[in-house]
Amino acid sequence: MAxxxxxxxxxxxxxxxxxxxxxxxxxxxxxxxxxxxWELNLQEPVTAVARRVYHLHxxxxxxIVVIFIGVFAVVAYSIVVHRKSRGHRAASxxxxxxxxxxxxxxxxxxxxxxxxxxxSALVDMRDTSRPDLTIKVTGYQWKxxxxxxxxxxxxxxxxxxxxxxxxxxENKAPKGEHYLLEVDRPLVVPVGKKVRILTTANDVxxxxxxxxxxxxxxxxxxxxxxxxxxxxxxxTYRGQCSELCGKDHGFMPVVVEVVSEEKxxxxxxxxxxELAAAAEDPNKVWTxxxxxxxxxxxxxxxxxxxxxxxxxxxxxxxPALDGSKIAKGPKQGHLxxxxxxxxxxxxxxxxxxxxxxxxxxxxxxxxxxxxxxLGDVIQPAEVKALRGK
Amino acid sequence: xxxxxxxGYAGNHDHDSHGHPTGWKRWVTTTNHKDxxxxxxxxxxxMFLVGGAMxxxxxxxxxxxxxxxxxxxxxxxxxxxxxxxxxxxxxMPAFVGFANWMIPMMIGASDMAFARMNNWSFWLLPPAAILxxxxxxVPGGAPGxxxxxxxxxxxxxxxxxxxxIFAVHILGMSSIMGSINIVTTILNLRTPGMTLMKMPLFxxxxxxTAFLLIASMPILAGAVTMLLTDRHFxxxxxxxxxxxxxxxxxxxxxFFGHPEVYIIALPAFGVVSHVIPAFSRKPLFGYASxxxxxxxxxxxxxxxWAHHMxxxxxxxxxxxxxxxxxxxxxxxxGVKVFNWVTTMWRGSLSFETPMLFALxxxxxxxxxxxxxxxxxxxxxxxxxxxxxxxxAHFHYVMVAGALFSAYxxxxxxLPKWTGHxxxxxxxxxxxWLSMIFFNIxxxxxxxxxxAGMPRRIPDYAQQFADFNVISSIGxxxxxxxxxxxxxxxxxxVKGGAKAPxxxxxxxxxxxxxxxSPAPYHTFEDPPVFNQAEAHG
Numbered sequence: 014m015a016x017x018x019x020x021x022x023x024x025x026x027x028x029x030x031x032x033x034x035x036x037x038x039x040x041x042x043x044x045x046x047x048x049x050x051w052e053l054n055l056q057e058p059v060t061a062v063a064r065r066v067y068h069l070h071x072x073x074x075x076x077i078v079v080i081f082i083g084v085f086a087v088v089a090y091s092i093v094v095h096r097k098s099r100g101h102r103a104a105s106x107x108x109x110x111x112x113x114x115x116x117x118x119x120x121x122x123x124x125x126x127x128x129x130x131x132x133s134a135l136v137d138m139r140d141t142s143r144p145d146l147t148i149k150v151t152g153y154q155w156k157x158x159x160x161x162x163x164x165x166x167x168x169x170x171x172x173x174x175x176x177x178x179x180x181x182x183e184n185k186a187p188k189g190e191h192y193l194l195e196v197d198r199p200l201v202v203p204v205g206k207k208v209r210i211l212t213t214a215n216d217v218x219x220x221x222x223x224x225x226x227x228x229x230x231x232x233x234x235x236x237x238x239x240x241x242x243x244x245x246x247x248x249t250y251r252g253q254c255s256e257l258c259g260k261d262h263g264f265m266p267v268v269v270e271v272v273s274e275e276k277x278x279x280x281x282x283x284x285x286x287e288l289a290a291a292a293e294d295p296n297k298v299w300t301x302x303x304x305x306x307x308x309x310x311x312x313x314x315x316x317x318x319x320x321x322x323x324x325x326x327x328x329x330x331x332p333a334l335d336g337s338k339i340a341k342g343p344k345q346g347h348l349x350x351x352x353x354x355x356x357x358x359x360x361x362x363x364x365x366x367x368x369x370x371x372x373x374x375x376x377x378x379x380x381x382x383x384x385x386x387l388g389d390v391i392q393p394a395e396v397k398a399l400r401g402k
Numbered sequence: 403x404x405x406x407x408x409x410g411y412a413g414n415h416d417h418d419s420h421g422h423p424t425g426w427k428r429w430v431t432t433t434n435h436k437d438x439x440x441x442x443x444x445x446x447x448x449m450f451l452v453g454g455a456m457x458x459x460x461x462x463x464x465x466x467x468x469x470x471x472x473x474x475x476x477x478x479x480x481x482x483x484x485x486x487x488x489x490x491x492x493x494m495p496a497f498v499g500f501a502n503w504m505i506p507m508m509i510g511a512s513d514m515a516f517a518r519m520n521n522w523s524f525w526l527l528p529p530a531a532i533l534x535x536x537x538x539x540v541p542g543g544a545p546g547x548x549x550x551x552x553x554x555x556x557x558x559x560x561x562x563x564x565x566x567i568f569a570v571h572i573l574g575m576s577s578i579m580g581s582i583n584i585v586t587t588i589l590n591l592r593t594p595g596m597t598l599m600k601m602p603l604f605x606x607x608x609x610x611t612a613f614l615l616i617a618s619m620p621i622l623a624g625a626v627t628m629l630l631t632d633r634h635f636x637x638x639x640x641x642x643x644x645x646x647x648x649x650x651x652x653x654x655x656x657f658f659g660h661p662e663v664y665i666i667a668l669p670a671f672g673v674v675s676h677v678i679p680a681f682s683r684k685p686l687f688g689y690a691s692x693x694x695x696x697x698x699x700x701x702x703x704x705x706x707w708a709h710h711m712x713x714x715x716x717x718x719x720x721x722x723x724x725x726x727x728x729x730x731x732x733x734x735x736g737v738k739v740f741n742w743v744t745t746m747w748r749g750s751l752s753f754e755t756p757m758l759f760a761l762x763x764x765x766x767x768x769x770x771x772x773x774x775x776x777x778x779x780x781x782x783x784x785x786x787x788x789x790x791x792x793x794a795h796f797h798y799v800m801v802a803g804a805l806f807s808a809y810x811x812x813x814x815x816l817p818k819w820t821g822h823x824x825x826x827x828x829x830x831x832x833x834w835l836s837m838i839f840f841n842i843x844x845x846x847x848x849x850x851x852x853a854g855m856p857r858r859i860p861d862y863a864q865q866f867a868d869f870n871v872i873s874s875i876g877x878x879x880x881x882x883x884x885x886x887x888x889x890x891x892x893x894x895v896k897g898g899a900k901a902p903x904x905x906x907x908x909x910x911x912x913x914x915x916x917x918s919p920a921p922y923h924t925f926e927d928p929p930v931f932n933q934a935e936a937h938g
Contacts, residue, residue, distance in 0.1 A: 051868055052853035055785060063785075070782045070852075077772035084743060084768065088761075091746045092753075097683065103750035103908075107685040116740045117733060124729045127779070132722060134781040139718045182861060184468040192467060194863045217555040218648055220713060220788065224854040229784050231714045233649060234554060235642020238715035251863075255713075255788040255856050257548050259555055260475045263859030329541040330475065330560060359558045 056224045059246045059271075063227035065134040076127065138227065141241045144209030146202065152212070152219025152232035152254070154361060155261035155318060159200050162211070166201075166281035169288060172366070173198050174314060175264050182264075194251040199268035203277035207243045216361050220256035223267055229255055244271040259359065261318055299370075301377065301390045308378025311371045316379075319359065324383040330359065335383035344391060347376055348399050364400060369393040430525070433517035434922060435502045438524050440819070442499030443812075445527055447888070449491030452535065454881050456484040461843075461877035463860050464870050477860035478546030479538060479562075485549035486566065489666070490573045491531055493804045497669035498523075498580050500811050501608050503819065505584065507913035507920060508602045510593030510929045515586035519579050526576040533569040537562035548858055550659070551626065553640040553651050557633055564633070567626045574619040581612035581619075588612075593912070595931040599693065602911050603686065606693050607672030610700040614661045614668075617704070622658040625651060649714050656707035664703040666800060668696060670767075670807035671738060674760045676911070677810045678742050681757035682749030683908035688741040695734035695741075702731050712783045721780045728778040735771055739764070754906075755829030759810035762837050766802025770795055773848070788858075791851025797844045806836070809887065814909075816894050817901030821919030824894040828886060835883035842876025910935050 058064040095101045144163075151158035153172075160170040176197045180186035189195070202208050212221050212232035222229040226242035229252075244250070252267040272280065313322065316334075320326045324335035334340045339347050351372055354362030363372065370393045380389045423431055432438060459480050463471050472480070502520065506513055514520045537544040542560015545551065556563055588609050592601065629651070631637040638644020640651045679686045686692065708716055708724045716724075742764055751757070773795040777783045786792060809832075816824050846869035851857075855866045862870065901918040912935055916924045 051849070052865060053849045055852050056854055062781075066781050066785050069779060070776065070785070073776045073779060073782065077775060081768060081772060084739065085765065087743050088746065088764070091743075091749070092751060092761075095682075095746065095749050095751050097750040097752040101748075101750050103683040104748040105684065106748075107687050107689065109688075109744075112744070113688055113691050113737070117737060120733055120736045124732060128726065128729065131725065131779040131781060135721060135725070136718065138781055138784065139721070182469055184470065188467060188864060190864075192864050193861060217558065218552060222788075222856075224785060227781070227785055229713050229787060231649075233642075233715065236647070236649075236715070252854065253856050253859070257478065257552075257555065257858040259546070259558065260473075260478065262478075263474060263856070263861050327473075327475070330543075 058227065059225045059244050059248070059250065060227065060242045061245070062134070062138050062242070063225060065130075065137065066227045069130055069134050072130065073127065076123065141209050141239045143207065144241060145206040147209045147211065148200065148202075149211045149213070150200075150221050150232065152214035152216075152221065152258065152265075153366065154216050154259050154359065155254070155265040157196075157200075157219075157221070157265065157267060158215075158366070159198075161281075164281070165278050166284055169281065169284040171198050172314070173200065173268070175266060177264075191251065193264065194253070194266045194268065196266055196268045199249065199270045201270045201272060201277060201280050202244065203274045204244055204247050204271050205274075207241060209239055209241045212238045212240070215366070216359075217258050218256050219254050219258045219265070221252075221267055222255040223250050223252035223269055225250045225252075226269075228252075231256055244269075247271050247273060296394055298392060299373070299390070301381070301388070304374045304377040304390060305381055307370070308374035308376070309382070311367065311375040312378050312382075315363065315367070316375065324379070324385075334379050335385060340379050340385050341387065344376070344380075344389060344395070345399065347380065348372065348391070348396060351376055352396070352400060369396040369400075372396045431521070433513070433521050435506050435514045435517070435520065436819075436920065436922065438514075438520050439499045439502030439504075441524050442495045442502060442527075445524070445531075446492050446494075446496035446499060449487050449495070449531060450884070453484050453487035453492055454884065456480045456487070458878060458881050460484065461874040464862070465874040466871070467862055467864055467867050469861055472860065474860045475543065475546055478548075478858070479544040481858055482545050482548055482566075483534065483538070486534060486569075487531075488800075489549065489662070490570070491527070491534070493666050493800065493808070494577065495527060496808045497608075497611075497666070497804075498577075500604075500669065500673065500808070500815075501580075501584055504815065504913060505587060505605055505608060506591070507818075507916065507924055508605055508911055509588065509591060509596060510912045510925045510931060511587060511591035512923060512926045514583050515591060516579075516583045520583055523576045523580040523583065526572050526579075530569040530572040530576070533565045533572070537565040537569075540565065550652075550655055551629065552655075553629060553632065553648050556629055557640070564630065567630050570626050571623055574623045577615050577619050581615040584608050584612040585616070593925070593928040593931045596936075599690065600931075600936045603675040603689065603692055603696075604669070604672035607668040607675075607696055610696050611665050611668045614665050614700055614703065618658040618661040618665070621654060622662075625654040625658065628654075649711070652711050652714060653708065656710045657704070659710065660707045661700075661703045663796075663799070664699055666804045667767075668700065670763070670804045671696065673807045673811035673814070674742065674763055676909075677756045677760040677807075677814050678745050678764075680814070680906045680909040681752055681754060681760070682746045683751075684745060684749040686741070687744040687747075688737070691737055692741055695737045698734040699731060702727065702734070706731060709778060709780075709783070712780050713787050725778060725780045729775070732771070732775050732778070739768055739771070750908075754813070755824070755826060755833055756810045756814035756906075758830060758833040758837075759806050759813065762833060763802060763806040763810060766798050766806065766837075766840070770798030770802060773798065786851055788856055789851035790847040790855045790857055793857050794844050794847035794851060797847075801840060801844070809833075809836075812887070812891075814906070815913075816891065817905040818913060818916075818918050818920055820894045820898075821901055821917075822894045822896075822898035823901050823905060824890050824898065828890050828893075832883060832886040832890065835886070836880060839876045839879035839883055843873050843880050844876070846870075846872045846876075 055067050055070060058067045146164040147162040149160040149162055156172050156174040158172050161167050173196045176195045177193050181188045181192060212230050214232040214234040219232040220229060221232055228240050228242050230238050230240040248271055250269045254262055254265045319331035320334050326333035339350060352364035354360050373391045373393045373396045377391045380387045463477055540561050542562055544562040545559045545566045547556045588605050628639040632640055638646040640646050640648045675686055706724060706728045708720060709728045712721055777786060777795060813829055850866055850869050855862055903917045904914040912929055
């Protein structure tokens with residue numbers, strides 16, 4: 014990956030030139046070597062399945078290169094030798110059963126030969142049985158939710174959101190090394206363990222993909238799909254949502270941190286402690302300032318992508334909250350939309366994603382931010398009472 | 403024979419020119435296959451420019467990482483409209499235009515079987531194009547779902563989605579009527595002596611294509627109608643909450659969508675099967691096996707749809723079946739390529755613009771076909787699904803396959819249509835610019851896809867920056883090179899060297915027995931068909 018800043022990267026980019034590129038391309042293709050700046054091949058595999066896919070692709074690449082060269086050597090010979098301008102007279106043959114049978118049967122045999130490794134790699138890829146650890150991955154517009162179902166971290170559950178600052182995307186700041194491929198909280202898994210991933214989605218179809226693991230599975234709302242990987246090497250592996258899921262489809266990366274078993278156990282314990290500490294008293298009475306401060310964080314993480322930090326939205330698809338009828342109307346209506354969403358629009362139901370306190374905080378924030386100075390205070394208990402209605 | 407038929411329609415031409423309207427009324431009311439073919443071709447070129455401009459918006463945004471020119475939601479709208487307009491507005495009407503112009507002249511018919519319906523088939527297209535394009539300006543904008551219109555994302559869209567749905571309905575009606583017309587014309591109006599197995603190959607490809615259209619367009623219409631009722635009338639075909647399944651849409655869509663690939667590719671094969679023999683001065687090799695290959699491809703195209711859905715969670719057995727079925731398509735496709743290559747072998751080759759485009763087609767389509775073989779392998783496809791590798795693959799098949807062969811046909815038949823030879827120098831320049839810039843634009847996308855760059859994203863990580871710059875430069879070069887063809891065509895329409903009735907010495911077929919430009923009415927009496935004009 015290019016580790017340079019945006020400006021340097023841009024300057025370097027034009028340097029190699031086309032001849033250089035072609036030479037580099039041919040050399041790298043022939044030697045199978047990966048060039049860091051001009052990546053020409055699949056990412057370096059870190060699971061057994063990904064390695065099989067890598068080799069299967071290499072095999073196929075050779076097969077198609079040989080076929081291509083074979084066919085177009087004949088064409089090139091014709092073009093050079095059988096030219097009218099060189100006085101070549103046309104033959105008149107137009108059928109030959111032997112040849113025609115041969116070029117039907119030989120490709121069929123080649124295909125059958127390829128089918129064997131292709132089948133066994135696939136069978137391996139789909140075998141999700143006997144996992145050491147199961148994690149549920151939920152796609153949201155536009156972030157990932159991770160929930161550990163088994164193992165040391167069972168019960169741990171959090172959201173993983175793009176952490177690249179807005180200024181970098183808008184070209185107001187130099188781009189970082191992992192521009193668009195970094196998140197606030199990556200998925201953490203132990204090295205060498207078979208991790209089964211269950212995917213689903215909250216709103217539209219997403220796709221959870223990590224090229225280094227050869228994992229790419231749709232997350233379909235209302236259904237569960239599964240896939241698996243056993244990472245062989247510690248490190249950070251990055252992928253992206255691979256199914257168009259709306260406006261910020263390009264901005265919901267997948268980051269997986271593969272750590273040693275000890276580290277993983279320590280991480281799991283820490284997460285569980287934090288979870289216990291964060292468990293809040295649902296009957297606590299909050300002040301307006303506390304709620305607004307917390308609400309702003311919740312808003313930035315969950316609402317600002319569409320409704321914007323300024324509350325102005327992106328009308329008409331993503332309406333403004335600043336001065337909106339709902340944000341300035343009765344509390345119940347406002348809470349209802351946040352909890353249950355609005356069908357037929359991009360407004361998701363946040364009831365399942367956010368705690369009572371978070372919903373109370375964000376709605377309080379929305380009713381007091383910008384020009385919506387209503388002075389309303391909504392307590393978690395009110396949210397709890399409304400749920401399920 | 404030539405002399406008698408000349409005399410025949412020269413008289414009729416005089417007689418007829420009293421009757422038909424002139425000016426704009428001629429074009430609105432025409433039932434003449436040549437007028438309608440011309441309108442299809444101009445319409446498709448206009449749409450090609452619109453769709454092309456949209457792709458340049460995409461490539462401009464992708465020139466560098468970061469968001470520069472457009473918002474992500476507008477980017478999504480552009481990529482959706484680019485695809486819908488190119489597939490339904492540019493490529494399909496272009497080949498229907500060729501079919502209208504050439505099929506009656508190739509089989510010795512005076513016109514299409516249903517001349518009035520033919521007029522309606524064409525005039526349904528502009529309203530559909532207006533609906534599609536105007537969706538940009540309604541609240542919420544055009545659909546931002548990709549041309550595949552997958553729910554639930556398409557359920558979230560604004561009224562632009564409904565406009566696209568109605569546009570698809572109208573386009574579907576147009577295609578179905580056009581196809582019924584073509585099937586009827588080919589099966590009933592061939593001149594005496596032209597048996598099916600002596601019919602020009604272009605007619606064969608269109609016969610199979612028309613059946614594919616008749617079978618697949620209603621399926622697309624059904625799928626989008628279900629979307630419409632899910633959006634507005636409370637049904638839940640594609641919503642799990644109501645007992646439906648979003649993946650059901652994908653099955654229905656691709657059951658249409660894969661035959662659609664061959665709806666675009668088969669007529670292209672037909673054109674190339676005329677151009678290569680003409681400029682090799684040698685009959686097409688393996689005519690019968692070509693016909694069987696076309697039929698086989700058409701048939702198998704209905705049984706491979708889920709190879710577009712390897713990552714949706716279809717069961718292992720399903721993945722295996724679709725992988726094997728997809729690999730099978732490589733066999734008849736290979737037969738076609740080998741036949742074209744052998745047609746050239748020991749021919750007497752010359753390289754006028756149509757032949758250059760046909761050769762360009764052969765090289766690039768083969769690359770697209772071979773990467774298709776890579777993608778057929780489920781395990782590899784899972785790595786490459788939804789990456790730029792797929793974008794590169796289908797542009798090699800669609801642009802290089804369909805567009806290049808459409809250009810081959812255009813330059814091949816332009817003298818017959820206009821009565822003038824086109825500017826060969828400009829034609830060759832057009833070819834070389836297209837060929838070079840196309841590869842600069844799309845070849846690097848294979849590398850981007852292998853390295854893991856997803857498609858349909860307006861912004862990307864820095865390691866993808868280098869190839870994206872190259873790709874954008876190529877796209878702009880390719881886009882602007884296409885304006886050359888407009889110059890060439892306008893020049894040829896206005897004047898130029900007089901074209902003889904058979905401007906290409908190696909070309910065979912009834913269409914070359916009529917004068918250039920082809921008179922308004924041809925073959926009012928069925929011509930005599932002899933072996934010399936058989937097999938294109």
